[in-house]
Amino acid sequence: MSLLAVAHLSKSFGGVRAVHDVSFELEAGEILALIGPNGAGKSTCFNLLCGQLHPDAGSVFFEGRDLVGLDARRIWRCGISRTFQVGAAFGSLTVLENVQLALLSGERKLFHMNRPLAGRQREAALGLLEQVGMAAQASRTCGLLAYGDVKRVELALALAQGPRLLLMDEPTAGMAPGERIALMDLMRSLVGSLGLSVLFTEHNMDAVFAYADRLLVLARGELIAAGDVDSVRRDARVQEVYFGSGRTFAAPAPGASGGGRR
Numbered sequence: 589m590s591l592l593a594v595a596h597l598s599k600s601f602g603g604v605r606a607v608h609d610v611s612f613e614l615e616a617g618e619i620l621a622l623i624g625p626n627g628a629g630k631s632t633c634f635n636l637l638c639g640q641l642h643p644d645a646g647s648v649f650f651e652g653r654d655l656v657g658l659d660a661r662r663i664w665r666c667g668i669s670r671t672f673q674v675g676a677a678f679g680s681l682t683v684l685e686n687v688q689l690a691l692l693s694g695e696r697k698l699f700h701m702n703r704p705l706a707g708r709q710r711e712a713a714l715g716l717l718e719q720v721g722m723a724a725q726a727s728r729t730c731g732l733l734a735y736g737d738v739k740r741v742e743l744a745l746a747l748a749q750g751p752r753l754l755l756m757d758e759p760t761a762g763m764a765p766g767e768r769i770a771l772m773d774l775m776r777s778l779v780g781s782l783g784l785s786v787l788f789t790e791h792n793m794d795a796v797f798a799y800a801d802r803l804l805v806l807a808r809g810e811l812i813a814a815g816d817v818d819s820v821r822r823d824a825r826v827q828e829v830y831f832g833s834g835r836t837f838a839a840p841a842p843g844a845s846g847g848g849r850r
């Protein structure tokens with residue numbers, strides 16, 4: 589059984605078919621990239637999977653459980669977590685406090701916010717920060733962190749609930765190349781160490797080619813190709829729809845991505 593099985597997923601906004609009849613599966617331990625031009629329906633697809641939006645039609649099964657109709661919080665509790673494109677960490681709190689809050693929120697104890705955080709979930713929070721390489725900066729205020737470090741904290745927040753599937757919508761947007769490679773390397777090492785699966789959207793083709801086990805290509809809401817990097821890169825329809833005629837996927841320069849395939 590696949591970890592995630594999506595079938596005939598559809599969502600329209602007025603007359604716009606943002607996602608139309610999309611079907612795919614994702615296996616445990618897999619890193620799957622969702623690519624496509626602007627407006628292709630990538631973010632809508634994400635929002636359908638994590639409950640921010642409800643589909644007009646189709647089914648989403650996660651670990652055999654039907655998610656359609658569940659709200660975002662329920663889906664999060666089922667084991668699907670997401671990072672956000674825009675920094676979501678509380679800027680005025682420390683790195684450690686942010687992660688403590690994420691852990692407490694999973695325990696349904698956020699209602700007692702008037703109590704000081706103190707030592708609650710401190711060890712678990714430090715453990716998560718260790719995993720994302722941010723333990724040394726635990727007592728720093730989030731608002732003062734470098735952008736790449738904010739992204740690491742966001743990753744720790746997304747991992748707080750012990751998800752089996754992590755959704756990342758353009759995780760490296762706005763990052764310098766060095767930060768980008770570091771974040772994607774971290775993502776891949778977490779997939780290995782935690783047994784996670786990842787579905788990510790990305791504009792940066794180096795990141796897609798270097799880190800994805802498999803690609804899904806959306807265009808105008810429809811899935812036009814799926815497969816490994818090489819087969820998708822050669823796909824004539826992908827070349828046509830994704831880049832317009834005349835342009836092709838260039839093979840990434842050796843070492844350009846920093847990571848290399850597994």
Ligand code: ADP
Pocket residue numbers: 601604605606624625626627628629630631632633
């Ligand atoms: P992508 O993330 O691939 O750039 P989106 O999923 O954001 O694409 O958008 C897909 C299509 O759906 C676009 O035509 C977009 O304008 C439209 N769309 C997305 N969200 C909404 C919304 N909340 N209301 C109306 N139209 C939307």
Ligand code: MG
Pocket residue numbers: 630631632
């Ligand atoms: Mg988007």
